[in-house]
Amino acid sequence: MKRRISSLFNPKKEGKKAEKTTREHSIEGMTNLPQSFSIGAGGGFGGFGGVASPSLAGAGASANNDRNMQSAEQLVLDLSNPELRENALLELSKKRELFQDLAPLLWNSCATIAALLQEIISIYPVLSPPTLTPALSNRVCNALALLQCVASHPDTRMLFLNAHIPLYLYPFLNTTSKSRPFEYLRLTSLGVIGALVKVDDTEVISFLLSTEIIPLCLRTMEMGSELSKTVATFIVQKILLDDVGLDYICTTAERFFAVARVLGNMVGTLAEQPSSRLLKHIIRCYLRLSDNPRACDALRGCLPDILGDTSFQSCLRDDPMTRRWLQQLLHSVNGNRVALQAGGFDHML
Structure with missing residues (x-):
């Protein structure tokens, strides 16, 4: 699978070969590989135009x-x-x-x-x-x-x-x-x-939650580079997509508002420096939070207004999936204002 991190990092200086290597990482993989050797590459053997028979190619690959x-x-x-x-x-x-x-x-x-x-x-x-x-x-x-x-x-x-x-x-x-x-x-x-x-593995999510990974991700989401913020937000998104993770974050008002505050701050920053990749993960986090009734009720008071106007229209022009997520989010948060029988986070606070 093609790895993307080398296209994200583009270091300006290369006096340090090793430093270039370490930047070739991402949430999906690690590196652009050198081309593999092939018996049929180049000028070939004996004037055959570089075309190797299947048996020779197979033997060469095995060797x-x-x-x-x-x-x-x-x-x-x-x-x-x-x-x-x-x-x-x-x-x-x-x-x-x-x-x-x-x-x-x-x-x-x-x-x-x-x-x-x-x-x-x-x-x-x-x-x-x-x-x-x-x-x-x-x-x-x-x-x-x-x-x-x-x-x-x-x-x-x-x-x-x-x-x-x-x-x-x-x-x-x-x-x-x-x-x-x-x-x-x-x-x-x-x-x-x-x-x-x-x-997707609940055991992995449970381990990370038990070791307090969420506060560490939130720290990076607040002060890291765009790429670090993207990876950290992706991790929070994957945790939220697991039922154990969603329940963990929505169990207390403090946890929910800690996550919502950082997501809101990032949305405000993206208004000045757009990043469709980061915005995609933020919207997915919000959408998943809206699956919890109390969290959905609380989002009516803390979801950034800028998500509901045209500020990110150009940023999401080529991403129909994220646009659909945003529409679902706005409908979930604003389309149903029936009070919750169990009470929201305001009641908990």
Whole structure:
């Protein structure tokens, strides 16, 4: 599957090859892969115009896969060697999707996950006061990219979760520095969480809620870059779409209004700096909140008026799905003003 993050990050300077690698992450995937080798590429063999027979092409692909796997195994072994680890992190993060079943290899090889966690823990002291350098940020982001690979794989996802590895990333999401090294660190950490919630699984949602992921996402939604805000809002959206997540956020007025306040602030910011991608996730969050009767009643008093006028008409011109969500939201919130028998959040407060 094509990965989109490289089109989102476009770094202005490339004196740091490793730094470029760490930006190639997103809520959907990780990297634009180099073109695979092919026996029929180029000028071909013996004047046959570069056209290989199916049997030759198949043999070539198999041999290439074997070479890739041997290379992956060696690089994974190198992770356990402190002197070779930095290069291994870089090479594996760049080529992780070129290596089949890299996630099980990372998880099941001796001391590999421990080495990745060691990389993460090693920079805790520079988080406060914020003295994280680009080189350190890049190196840890490469380690996080490999953890995202593990979090994405169906054979290792629950093992990853049951080991409570996401908790090691939470200190990065709790930072407030807006410098580039910290922003990349937040974004890559969010990518790992995003990989977990991308597959609908109530057990994943319950774990994240029990470890207080919502306040960390709200922090990023308030002060992160557009891309970090988008990934954090996507995570909140996926949590809300699960019944357990919706019930959790709508159980108390404090939780609901904390989420609604941040969503409202982002809508106000988007009025000046539109982003159709971010707006899409915000509207989906609002629409899901409106499925809860008390939350829907409360939205009548806190849903931004700007969503009901033409301010975002041009922003959503090419997104009929989000326009339909917005229409459903406005109808749910404004189209039915019958008082709730159980009372709304105002009654709870």
